[in-house]
Amino acid sequence: MSHAEPSPLTVPIATRLSGRIRVPGDKSISHRALMLSALAVGESRVEGLLEGEDVLATAAALRAMGARIERGGDGAWTINGVGVGGLLQPASALDMGNSGTSTRLLMGLIASHPIIANFTGDASLSSRPMERVITPLSRMGADVTASPGGRLPLMLRGLCPAVPIEYELPVASAQVKSAILLAGLNTPGITRVIEPVPTRDHSERMLAGFGAEVLVEQTSRGRVISITGEAELRPQQIVVPGDPSSAAFWLVAATIVPDSDVVIENVGLNPTRAGLVTALRMMGADITELDPRTVGGEPVADLRVRHAALNGITVPHDLAPSMIDEYPVLFVAAAFAAGRTIARGADELRVKESDRIAAMRAALEANGVSVTEHADGLSIDGTGGEAIPGGGCVATQLDHRIAMSMTVAGLHARAPVMIDDVSPVATSYPVFFDQLAQLTGASA
Numbered sequence: 001m002s003h004a005e006p007s008p009l010t011v012p013i014a015t016r017l018s019g020r021i022r023v024p025g026d027k028s029i030s031h032r033a034l035m036l037s038a039l040a041v042g043e044s045r046v047e048g049l050l051e052g053e054d055v056l057a058t059a060a061a062l063r064a065m066g067a068r069i070e071r072g073g074d075g076a077w078t079i080n081g082v083g084v085g086g087l088l089q090p091a092s093a094l095d096m097g098n099s100g101t102s103t104r105l106l107m108g109l110i111a112s113h114p115i116i117a118n119f120t121g122d123a124s125l126s127s128r129p130m131e132r133v134i135t136p137l138s139r140m141g142a143d144v145t146a147s148p149g150g151r152l153p154l155m156l157r158g159l160c161p162a163v164p165i166e167y168e169l170p171v172a173s174a175q176v177k178s179a180i181l182l183a184g185l186n187t188p189g190i191t192r193v194i195e196p197v198p199t200r201d202h203s204e205r206m207l208a209g210f211g212a213e214v215l216v217e218q219t220s221r222g223r224v225i226s227i228t229g230e231a232e233l234r235p236q237q238i239v240v241p242g243d244p245s246s247a248a249f250w251l252v253a254a255t256i257v258p259d260s261d262v263v264i265e266n267v268g269l270n271p272t273r274a275g276l277v278t279a280l281r282m283m284g285a286d287i288t289e290l291d292p293r294t295v296g297g298e299p300v301a302d303l304r305v306r307h308a309a310l311n312g313i314t315v316p317h318d319l320a321p322s323m324i325d326e327y328p329v330l331f332v333a334a335a336f337a338a339g340r341t342i343a344r345g346a347d348e349l350r351v352k353e354s355d356r357i358a359a360m361r362a363a364l365e366a367n368g369v370s371v372t373e374h375a376d377g378l379s380i381d382g383t384g385g386e387a388i389p390g391g392g393c394v395a396t397q398l399d400h401r402i403a404m405s406m407t408v409a410g411l412h413a414r415a416p417v418m419i420d421d422v423s424p425v426a427t428s429y430p431v432f433f434d435q436l437a438q439l440t441g442a443s444a
């Protein structure tokens with residue numbers, strides 16, 4: 001999973017983006033589809049699975065613990081699960097590559113199985129905090145020996161039967177919520193998570209879809225999610241909707257590049273994920289939802305986006321969880337807006353694949369954009385639609401979203417934006433540059 005050679009890029013300046021594309025499957029849903037299928041008894045089938053490195057790391061780990069996972073010639077995946085409680089001792093360390101979701105959710109799964117797993121990852125993942133899952137999983141009985149600061153590499157010894165807990169999330173994190181719920185699957189009794197701030201709810205939706213007893217209540221303390229173990233999961237046929245976090249790049253690219261008109265097909269619009277569309281519309285973006293429908297239990301539409309003039313806004317803090325991975329590209333949109341955009345309330349950005357606040361500040365400043373850094377976000381003074389100066393170098397720091405966001409910024413620059421390494425894009429969006437070439441006409 002470690003990246004070979006860095007792959008530098010000089011971003012080609014675009015005159016317009018046009019055409020239709022279909023973004024790959026949702027990363028969050030793809031991880032969960034594999035994990036729950038691996039715990040069902042019998043064969044599940046998943047269509048539209050994201051075939052990015054992060055999801056493939058999840059698949060490899062589940063195979064190492066006994067699940068049979070295969071890609072068919074038609075592109076659909078079949079998974080023969082081992083049943084809840086049936087995960088086997090992996091023979092060697094689980095290499096999580098760059099993927100926080102794989103690591104934290106699999107730690108949850110393993111926490112209530114009588115097995116030991118070692119988790120390793122790349123330099124980016126090895127710098128990310130795992131204490132947030134170690135704390136609740138330890139309360140359930142798992143024994144974790146982590147590297148200093150609660151980081152990877154770490155060893156986790158599960159306990160079976162584990163102890164059900166009630167846990168109020170100290171950080172708004174769907175990964176922590178999901179780790180606890182997944183541990184609760186093989187834990188006798190009711191495991192309960194309270195989330196004061198709602199985060200993406202794919203785990204709750206999919207657990208219920210696989211037949212687990214999941215109860216979601218809205219209370220004065222926030223959303224309370226209860227799962228009853230030991231659950232039995234029934235195999236499913238899953239269709240994964242397109243990833244709104246991948247569609248985000250084209251929403252911003254087509255908005256900022258004059259004369260653009262793009263349709264992005266099959267975009268997941270679960271309200272816990274759709275914050276960027278709301279924020280861009282507040283700024284003046286022209287985004288139309290076509291053919292709204294339901295795919296795999298999730299709301300989906302085709303999105304038509306046309307070039308539009310943007311105005312700076314103060315991004316409402318309560319949008320943060322529903323667009324947490326989209327801040328880097330929102331910062332890019334802000335760089336082209338008229339006036340100042342204040343995007344704060346997102347201190348979690350500091351502990352993603354990179355410190356996304358510092359990384360985007362440096363990347364935008366290097367390309368002539370006026371930026372002020374705050375502990376929890378950025379304020380950006382935009383060009384009012386003009387091209388940014390460009391001409392600067394971007395350090396992606398093993399972060400796919402920095403690479404793709406600054407590629408978008410470079411489409412409308414006076415001098416080319418240079419990026420030190422775009423190879424991390426393969427973690428979440430392997431066809432990003434093919435689709436960019438298609439939309440800009442560079443592939444013709």
Ligand SMILES: O=C(O)C1=C[C@@H](OP(=O)(O)O)[C@@H](O)[C@H](O)C1
Nearest residue numbers: 028101172173174175176324325
């Ligand atoms: O549960 C998930 O699939 C994810 C949750 C978010 O992380 P946090 O739980 O750390 O907020 C998000 O940033 C990540 O890309 C995917």
Ligand SMILES: C=C(OP(=O)(O)O)C(=O)O
Nearest residue numbers: 098099100101102325352
């Ligand atoms: C934060 C992200 O992913 P993960 O936490 O799974 O590495 C992301 O994809 O932006």
